[in-house]
Amino acid sequence: MYATTYHRPSSVEEAARLLSGEAKILAGGQTLLPAMKLHLAGPSDLVDIRRIGALKGIKADRSAVTIGAATTHFEVASSPDIRKAIPALATLAGWIGDPAVRHVGTIGGSIANNDPAADYPAGLLGLGATVVTNQREIAADDFFTGLFSTALEDGEIITAVRFPVPKRAGYEKLRHPASRFALVGVMVAETAGGVRVAVTGSGSDGVFRATELEAALAKSFTASALAGITIATDRLMSDIHGDAAYRANAIRVIAQRAVGSAK
Secondary structure, eight states, rough: OOEEEEEEOOSHHHHHHOOTTTOOOEOTTTHHHHHHEEEEEEEEEEOOOOGGGGGGEEEOSEEEEEEETOOOOHHHHHHHHHHHHHHHHHHHHTTTTOOOOHHOOOOHHHHHHTTOOOOOOHHHHHOOEEEESSSSSEHHHHHHETTEEOOOTTTTEEEEEEEESSSEEEEEEOOOOOOOOEEEEEEEETTTTTTEEOOOOOOOSSOOHHHHHHHHHOOOGGEEEEEETTSSSSSBBBBBBOOOOOHHHHHHHHHHHHHHHHO
Protein backbone atom coordinates (compact mmCIF):
# COMPACT_ATOMS: atom_id res chain seq x y z
CA MET A 1 0.00 0.00 0.00
CA TYR A 2 1.04 3.59 -0.54
CA ALA A 3 1.92 5.79 2.43
CA THR A 4 -1.14 7.61 3.74
CA THR A 5 -2.14 9.67 6.76
CA TYR A 6 -5.00 8.28 8.83
CA HIS A 7 -7.57 10.59 10.44
CA ARG A 8 -10.45 9.69 12.77
CA PRO A 9 -12.68 12.77 13.03
CA SER A 10 -15.37 13.01 15.69
CA SER A 11 -17.88 15.00 13.62
CA VAL A 12 -19.07 15.42 10.06
CA GLU A 13 -17.82 19.02 10.08
CA GLU A 14 -14.32 17.91 11.07
CA ALA A 15 -14.35 15.20 8.41
CA ALA A 16 -15.34 17.72 5.74
CA ARG A 17 -12.45 19.98 6.69
CA LEU A 18 -10.02 17.09 6.21
CA LEU A 19 -11.24 16.36 2.68
CA SER A 20 -8.79 18.20 0.48
CA GLY A 21 -6.34 17.22 -2.24
CA GLU A 22 -6.14 13.44 -2.63
CA ALA A 23 -7.89 12.60 0.67
CA LYS A 24 -10.52 9.84 0.61
CA ILE A 25 -13.32 8.93 2.98
CA LEU A 26 -13.05 5.54 4.68
CA ALA A 27 -16.58 4.31 5.33
CA GLY A 28 -16.57 0.51 5.16
CA GLY A 29 -13.38 0.17 3.14
CA GLN A 30 -14.60 -2.89 1.26
CA THR A 31 -13.51 -1.41 -2.09
CA LEU A 32 -11.01 1.28 -1.15
CA LEU A 33 -8.67 -0.83 0.99
CA PRO A 34 -8.31 -3.67 -1.56
CA ALA A 35 -7.71 -1.05 -4.26
CA MET A 36 -4.96 0.48 -2.14
CA LYS A 37 -3.36 -2.92 -1.55
CA LEU A 38 -3.26 -3.46 -5.31
CA HIS A 39 -1.84 0.06 -5.87
CA LEU A 40 -4.95 1.03 -7.81
CA ALA A 41 -5.64 3.85 -5.37
CA GLY A 42 -3.21 5.98 -3.40
CA PRO A 43 -5.01 8.60 -1.29
CA SER A 44 -2.80 11.03 0.60
CA ASP A 45 -5.15 10.86 3.60
CA LEU A 46 -7.81 8.47 4.87
CA VAL A 47 -10.68 10.15 6.70
CA ASP A 48 -12.35 7.43 8.78
CA ILE A 49 -15.99 8.36 9.41
CA ARG A 50 -17.08 5.00 10.81
CA ARG A 51 -17.12 6.15 14.43
CA ILE A 52 -19.04 9.38 13.96
CA GLY A 53 -22.18 8.82 15.99
CA ALA A 54 -24.31 11.19 13.92
CA LEU A 55 -23.80 8.93 10.87
CA LYS A 56 -25.09 5.76 12.49
CA GLY A 57 -28.53 4.46 13.34
CA ILE A 58 -31.95 3.74 11.89
CA LYS A 59 -35.13 5.76 12.39
CA ALA A 60 -38.50 4.62 11.13
CA ASP A 61 -42.05 5.88 11.17
CA ARG A 62 -45.16 5.16 9.14
CA SER A 63 -44.00 7.19 6.15
CA ALA A 64 -40.23 6.80 5.94
CA VAL A 65 -37.13 4.93 7.06
CA THR A 66 -33.94 6.94 7.52
CA ILE A 67 -30.61 5.10 7.70
CA GLY A 68 -27.37 6.74 8.81
CA ALA A 69 -24.60 6.55 6.23
CA ALA A 70 -22.24 4.60 8.52
CA THR A 71 -24.85 1.94 9.30
CA THR A 72 -23.63 -1.51 8.26
CA HIS A 73 -25.36 -3.89 5.90
CA PHE A 74 -25.84 -6.31 8.80
CA GLU A 75 -27.58 -3.65 10.86
CA VAL A 76 -29.96 -2.90 7.98
CA ALA A 77 -30.65 -6.58 7.33
CA SER A 78 -31.36 -7.35 11.00
CA SER A 79 -33.32 -4.21 11.90
CA PRO A 80 -36.86 -5.05 13.14
CA ASP A 81 -38.01 -1.59 12.04
CA ILE A 82 -36.81 -2.10 8.47
CA ARG A 83 -38.13 -5.66 8.32
CA LYS A 84 -41.53 -4.29 9.28
CA ALA A 85 -41.58 -1.14 7.14
CA ILE A 86 -39.66 -2.23 4.03
CA PRO A 87 -38.95 -5.99 4.14
CA ALA A 88 -37.41 -5.91 0.65
CA LEU A 89 -34.70 -3.52 1.85
CA ALA A 90 -33.75 -5.86 4.70
CA THR A 91 -33.64 -8.74 2.21
CA LEU A 92 -31.40 -6.74 -0.12
CA ALA A 93 -28.94 -5.92 2.67
CA GLY A 94 -28.89 -9.54 3.84
CA TRP A 95 -27.79 -10.70 0.39
CA ILE A 96 -24.76 -8.41 0.14
CA GLY A 97 -21.48 -10.32 0.08
CA ASP A 98 -20.84 -12.60 3.06
CA PRO A 99 -21.08 -12.07 6.85
CA ALA A 100 -17.62 -10.46 7.01
CA VAL A 101 -18.59 -7.90 4.37
CA ARG A 102 -22.02 -7.25 5.90
CA HIS A 103 -20.56 -6.51 9.34
CA VAL A 104 -18.11 -3.92 7.97
CA GLY A 105 -19.56 -2.47 4.76
CA THR A 106 -21.87 0.53 5.06
CA ILE A 107 -24.80 1.85 3.07
CA GLY A 108 -23.11 5.23 2.56
CA GLY A 109 -19.89 3.67 1.33
CA SER A 110 -21.75 1.40 -1.07
CA ILE A 111 -23.76 4.11 -2.79
CA ALA A 112 -20.85 6.57 -2.87
CA ASN A 113 -18.77 3.92 -4.67
CA ASN A 114 -21.70 3.04 -6.99
CA ASP A 115 -20.34 -0.27 -8.24
CA PRO A 116 -22.44 -1.27 -11.27
CA ALA A 117 -23.16 -4.66 -9.67
CA ALA A 118 -23.91 -3.41 -6.15
CA ASP A 119 -27.31 -4.01 -4.58
CA TYR A 120 -28.04 -0.73 -2.81
CA PRO A 121 -28.23 1.43 -5.96
CA ALA A 122 -31.20 -0.67 -7.12
CA GLY A 123 -32.74 -0.32 -3.67
CA LEU A 124 -32.44 3.46 -3.67
CA LEU A 125 -33.60 3.93 -7.25
CA GLY A 126 -36.41 1.40 -7.01
CA LEU A 127 -37.79 2.79 -3.78
CA GLY A 128 -37.37 6.44 -4.77
CA ALA A 129 -35.01 7.23 -1.89
CA THR A 130 -33.32 10.52 -1.08
CA VAL A 131 -29.59 10.82 -0.34
CA VAL A 132 -28.89 13.32 2.44
CA THR A 133 -25.45 14.94 2.54
CA ASN A 134 -23.76 17.57 4.68
CA GLN A 135 -24.75 20.10 2.01
CA ARG A 136 -28.09 19.11 0.44
CA GLU A 137 -30.58 16.39 -0.42
CA ILE A 138 -30.35 14.47 -3.71
CA ALA A 139 -33.11 12.32 -5.20
CA ALA A 140 -31.95 8.83 -6.16
CA ASP A 141 -33.03 9.55 -9.76
CA ASP A 142 -30.37 12.29 -9.86
CA PHE A 143 -27.71 10.68 -7.66
CA PHE A 144 -26.37 7.81 -9.81
CA THR A 145 -24.72 9.31 -12.88
CA GLY A 146 -22.72 6.43 -14.41
CA LEU A 147 -20.28 3.63 -13.65
CA PHE A 148 -18.67 4.38 -10.27
CA SER A 149 -19.98 7.92 -10.65
CA THR A 150 -22.40 9.96 -8.56
CA ALA A 151 -23.63 13.52 -8.16
CA LEU A 152 -21.46 14.02 -5.06
CA GLU A 153 -19.19 17.04 -5.22
CA ASP A 154 -15.75 17.52 -3.66
CA GLY A 155 -16.03 17.74 0.11
CA GLU A 156 -19.59 16.40 0.14
CA ILE A 157 -20.30 13.64 2.63
CA ILE A 158 -23.33 11.36 2.67
CA THR A 159 -24.93 11.55 6.12
CA ALA A 160 -28.08 9.45 5.65
CA VAL A 161 -30.45 7.84 3.17
CA ARG A 162 -34.21 8.34 3.50
CA PHE A 163 -36.58 5.74 2.05
CA PRO A 164 -40.30 6.41 1.71
CA VAL A 165 -42.30 3.40 2.87
CA PRO A 166 -43.87 1.79 -0.24
CA LYS A 167 -47.21 0.07 -0.49
CA ARG A 168 -45.22 -3.07 -1.28
CA ALA A 169 -41.82 -3.92 -2.68
CA GLY A 170 -39.68 -6.91 -3.57
CA TYR A 171 -36.01 -7.51 -4.35
CA GLU A 172 -34.50 -10.50 -6.09
CA LYS A 173 -31.15 -11.10 -7.73
CA LEU A 174 -29.14 -13.54 -9.77
CA ARG A 175 -25.91 -13.79 -7.77
CA HIS A 176 -22.40 -14.41 -8.96
CA PRO A 177 -21.49 -17.64 -7.12
CA ALA A 178 -18.10 -16.34 -5.93
CA SER A 179 -18.42 -12.59 -5.33
CA ARG A 180 -22.18 -12.62 -4.68
CA PHE A 181 -22.45 -9.37 -6.59
CA ALA A 182 -25.57 -9.11 -8.74
CA LEU A 183 -25.36 -10.37 -12.30
CA VAL A 184 -28.93 -9.12 -12.34
CA GLY A 185 -30.67 -7.51 -9.38
CA VAL A 186 -34.19 -6.04 -9.55
CA MET A 187 -36.09 -3.94 -7.04
CA VAL A 188 -39.79 -3.50 -7.77
CA ALA A 189 -41.93 -1.17 -5.70
CA GLU A 190 -45.48 0.09 -5.71
CA THR A 191 -45.12 3.58 -4.27
CA ALA A 192 -47.38 6.54 -3.67
CA GLY A 193 -46.00 8.03 -6.89
CA GLY A 194 -46.48 4.91 -8.99
CA VAL A 195 -44.60 1.73 -9.83
CA ARG A 196 -40.80 1.83 -9.89
CA VAL A 197 -38.45 -0.88 -11.16
CA ALA A 198 -34.68 -0.55 -10.83
CA VAL A 199 -32.05 -2.91 -12.26
CA THR A 200 -28.46 -3.37 -11.12
CA GLY A 201 -25.68 -5.62 -12.40
CA SER A 202 -26.63 -5.31 -16.04
CA GLY A 203 -26.55 -1.73 -17.26
CA SER A 204 -23.64 -0.54 -19.39
CA ASP A 205 -23.95 2.78 -17.51
CA GLY A 206 -24.80 1.26 -14.14
CA VAL A 207 -28.13 1.08 -12.33
CA PHE A 208 -31.21 2.11 -14.30
CA ARG A 209 -35.00 2.15 -14.20
CA ALA A 210 -36.75 -0.36 -16.45
CA THR A 211 -39.57 1.78 -17.77
CA GLU A 212 -41.08 -0.99 -19.89
CA LEU A 213 -41.53 -3.12 -16.77
CA GLU A 214 -42.91 -0.16 -14.84
CA ALA A 215 -45.54 0.45 -17.51
CA ALA A 216 -46.67 -3.19 -17.47
CA LEU A 217 -46.83 -3.37 -13.67
CA ALA A 218 -48.72 -0.08 -13.48
CA LYS A 219 -51.55 -1.84 -15.31
CA SER A 220 -51.32 -5.04 -13.27
CA PHE A 221 -48.87 -5.56 -10.41
CA THR A 222 -48.51 -9.27 -11.10
CA ALA A 223 -45.70 -11.50 -12.31
CA SER A 224 -47.81 -12.60 -15.28
CA ALA A 225 -48.01 -8.99 -16.50
CA LEU A 226 -44.30 -9.21 -17.35
CA ALA A 227 -44.46 -12.49 -19.25
CA GLY A 228 -44.44 -10.97 -22.73
CA ILE A 229 -42.18 -7.98 -22.07
CA THR A 230 -38.99 -7.65 -24.11
CA ILE A 231 -36.08 -5.79 -22.53
CA ALA A 232 -34.00 -3.72 -24.96
CA THR A 233 -30.38 -4.86 -25.09
CA ASP A 234 -28.76 -1.62 -26.25
CA ARG A 235 -28.19 -0.38 -22.69
CA LEU A 236 -27.04 -3.73 -21.27
CA MET A 237 -23.49 -4.97 -20.76
CA SER A 238 -21.92 -8.12 -22.14
CA ASP A 239 -19.07 -9.85 -20.33
CA ILE A 240 -17.74 -13.31 -19.48
CA HIS A 241 -20.70 -13.90 -17.17
CA GLY A 242 -23.39 -13.27 -19.77
CA ASP A 243 -24.10 -11.25 -22.88
CA ALA A 244 -26.71 -8.55 -23.25
CA ALA A 245 -29.36 -10.96 -24.57
CA TYR A 246 -28.86 -13.26 -21.58
CA ARG A 247 -29.16 -10.37 -19.16
CA ALA A 248 -32.28 -9.03 -20.91
CA ASN A 249 -34.05 -12.33 -20.37
CA ALA A 250 -32.74 -12.62 -16.82
CA ILE A 251 -34.02 -9.13 -15.95
CA ARG A 252 -37.57 -10.13 -16.89
CA VAL A 253 -37.36 -13.40 -14.95
CA ILE A 254 -35.84 -11.83 -11.85
CA ALA A 255 -38.37 -9.00 -12.00
CA GLN A 256 -41.18 -11.56 -12.03
CA ARG A 257 -39.69 -13.18 -8.93
CA ALA A 258 -39.41 -9.79 -7.24
CA VAL A 259 -43.08 -9.07 -7.91
CA GLY A 260 -43.95 -12.47 -6.52
CA SER A 261 -42.05 -11.78 -3.30
CA ALA A 262 -43.27 -8.19 -2.89
CA LYS A 263 -44.87 -7.32 0.41
